[in-house]
Amino acid sequence: MSDNSKTPVKAVRRPVSRKDMTKLQWTWKEIKRNYHAYIMALPYFLIFFTFTVGPVILSIYYSFTVFNLIEDAKFVFIENYLRLLFDDDIFLTAIQNTLIFAVITGPVSYLLSLITAWFINELPPKVRAVVTLIFYAPSISGGVYLIWKVAFDGDSYGYVNYLLLRYGIETSPIQFFQNEKYVMPLCIVVALWTSLGTAFLAFIGGLQTIDKSQYEAGAVDGVRNRWQEFWYITLPNMKQQLLFGAVMAITQSFGFGDIVTALAGFPSVNYCAWTIVHHLQDYGGQRYEVGYASAIATILFVIMIGCNLLVNKVLSKVGQ
């Protein structure tokens, strides 16, 4: 209490002038000046690096080794990759299925999200909120997709089999999830059913920020119908959301493994819907072949990052 009068005036932290310093000195000064920023960011980035960045880097390292968690990792160069590509037929099936899955669900889910968001944008706000919920709900409702398994059940209590028998299209119930012909298409349909997620909401958000006066100006300037309006005014104005939505849709399109496992089992009949994620779970989680599993993880990582960077590059060129 007594030294109230002596309370020091707090020094204001000013940016340091950059002259008379090498880049390194200046950076070091800035680091010291902002030390509190690092402390505040530490908890998040410590966890982020431990469980996301570190594992990816370590996976790349382990992918060049043989490692079973008991003995030390033994360096084998690209042996794991050679084994994957030339000695593991199931992995080739997995790559093929993964790409089929991604190439169909990625773009289709992206376009469905965009078109639906655009169509419902002109509805009155209250109706729009309800419609948004209907389209978005399947993607946040956990295991609700299991109802598709019930609907396509192999016995005649499955709703689809009932209809097929009733109208004489089939004479005996189809074992949908035991039949190689149906497993992949069904899994893709169910995956699409759950796929109106983050990208969809991003498009709704993007559409609502577009300045309405632009549409009026467009109308004066000769935009004749909604399709032209969409192409010339709406899309260029929501480019950031389009890019973000693409990343969400692509990453999602590689992550439908859980749905496939829940519907078709692990493994699916004759590995007909076996994806890279399943192969990874098999070797990493069940057989503890860390080196081999890491090679699978690395390939998956490269494919996903590659797709994302490529699509982002292409999309950011649109309209320039």
Next chain:
Amino acid sequence: MAKLRTRNHKVVLSRSAGGDVGISIFLIVFGLFMFIPMYYVVIQSLKPMDELWTYPPKFYVVKPTLSNFSDMFKAMSNSWVPFSRYIFNTILISVAGTFGNLFCGSLAAYVVSKIKFPGRTLLFRLVRLSLMFHPTVASVVNYITMSRLGWVDTYLAIIIPAWGSTLGMFLMKQFMEQGISDAVLESARLDGSSELRTYWTIAMPMVKPAWLTLIVYSFKDLWNMGSSTYIMSEQLKTFNYAVQQIVSGGVARAGVGCAATVVMMLVPIAVFVFSQSQIVETMSTSGMKD
């Protein structure tokens, strides 16, 4: 010049009637495709035993009952863990994971978006890059990390990694970038407010939509968590795991399975309903730029 008319009090371009009809048909057909399975789960969960066994299966219920919901607690009787334990586990990891993620993520988002320190761009680019791959990629090494830390078969293995999840933090950072003016923060700093204080009393109240978005994303991921490779003990397993066990029990448990699924899905849907407009607001600032 095109004809102007108003719709929802806004001037819009003249819309062709054909387009309106086409769009309505698309929305109705696609909407039914999205809605019917959800509806069917709810209807099944309300059917009494005799209606569940009716052939053909019906899309409506004559005498709705809640008995499936009470039977839910008996359905896992072959497991020695009481059913309420699964629900408790899910609530525990959802709440602990979400609050930790909110705390760590918002601090990091504030620092990266509003303090100019060396390395901020690199850190944020790494977060952005992490949105481009599925977390499964990290699972192999994470299992080793978890066992070294002694976290295998504990709640920590689920809760702590959730604190560092990226989507909510990413959206919050983008929202802060546009939602908080640097001038306000600067004047607070000149008044001698510490960074931590500025973050808590000035920045955070200005980004409530981003809070909610982070909470919803973190919560729904944890709530929907099924079986995990890190958890072996039955008493630590989640509600979603139990639901899947019940559903895979086949026709005999159809009603109970649907009741459990309904409980499972109602929670994230309710959370979303309350926060929808705020999430959409947050999403309007989403983008891939630095």
